[in-house]
Amino acid sequence: MTAAAPARKRRTQAERTAETREALLEAAIGLLYRNGYSKTPIELIAEEAGVTRGAMRHHFRTRAQLMAAVIHTVYEQEHRSYREIAASRGRAAVLSDWPDMLWAVLSKPSGLAVLEVLQASRSDPELAALVMPMQARIEQMSFEAIKEQFGSDDEAETRAAIRLFVWAVRGLSIAQVLTPNPADTRRSIDFLKMLIEGATRAGLVDAQGRPGPARRTD
Template sequence: MTSDTRSIRATAGKGKAVRERRSQADRSAETRDKVLAAAIRLLHEGGYSAANIKAIASAAGVSLGSLQHQFPTKAKLMAAVVDQLARKRIEAYRAAADHIDDPWKKYGSVFDTTWSVVKEPEFAAVLEIMLARRSDQELRDETGPSFATNEATVKEWVLHLGEQAGDEVRAAEFSRTLSNTLMYGLAMQLAIGFDREEAEELVSYWKSLIRLAGRHPELLPERLRMGAKGAA
């Protein structure tokens, strides 16, 4: 065997190993995606108790061992669900805002984007996790950092847009909290069968009220009135 032949075979062997490693990484990512999708579906359709590890593995079409290789505990899987929604939410904010030049309209786009995310199955799944945390210490400990980090990221993004639009920070935070409370409540209602058209009507009406209140800062709590500017 010539040195050239040995070199070619060695190179081919390395290429094969790289392809195998890449293939393993691809398979691992595919398994992870299937498990997360199954977990979200079961959380959305049947609630937290229905989304047990065996049921999720079955729905994902993977072995229990493969699932547990990715997520050793249910709590870790639930934290991954929370993180996935947070990434989707930030991506949605940016996608909606990036093509808008006017700072105030860009800031106002947050309302519609939040609602578009909140009414999706992923958000209903996260609501189930939030409720389950009340009585599950392991779940609370495992998902706590995800909830805290993700909320801080979203809040920073939204308030940054508000600052660019000239809204007073405390008033912007108040409006965001109030609107989120309404939309989160509607998301829970939708999960238990609330009429979607009526939900859309309520959100549209609320958006109009927010715009009206923006022209009347005297309606804000007294501590927030100074320098307040409402939604366009």
């Protein structure tokens, strides 16, 4: 006699709910990357996720709520990725490490999906009301992390550096899908790294991005 196969454990309602939500978010991210915001209606997202519109409405009452959840989900993924890269590769100790780290994280399809939603928020008041405070919180978290690691005392300068690096790399992530040879975009990341290293050698900043002797006036 053959042994009876073990009975499959039935999923709980909470597990089914979480799986449906995850499927919807993954479908939205993939469609945003492939089609753009204007061609990613909620009906298509539900179809891609394999759920009914009713089931989707149970999780997200409006398209704006779903898109805001995409932003939140991707930002959480990016935050984990930065920590994992820093821990596994021993990176992020110096300023010149950051272009490579940012590119590894922000050039993913999910990064393009975020840009689609952020751009759409300019003309959608409901979406902007959900997304803009989230964007501000993420920037503040980035500032606190950089301040803790590098000990920067100049808040305005640190924020300026964060915005320059993040949005330069986000812009290059768009160029990656528009240029005839996407691999060429990687050279721009290498050039940004070279500029940082040159500024360090010239004494404009130290390895942690703080003003060097050539910039200090006190």
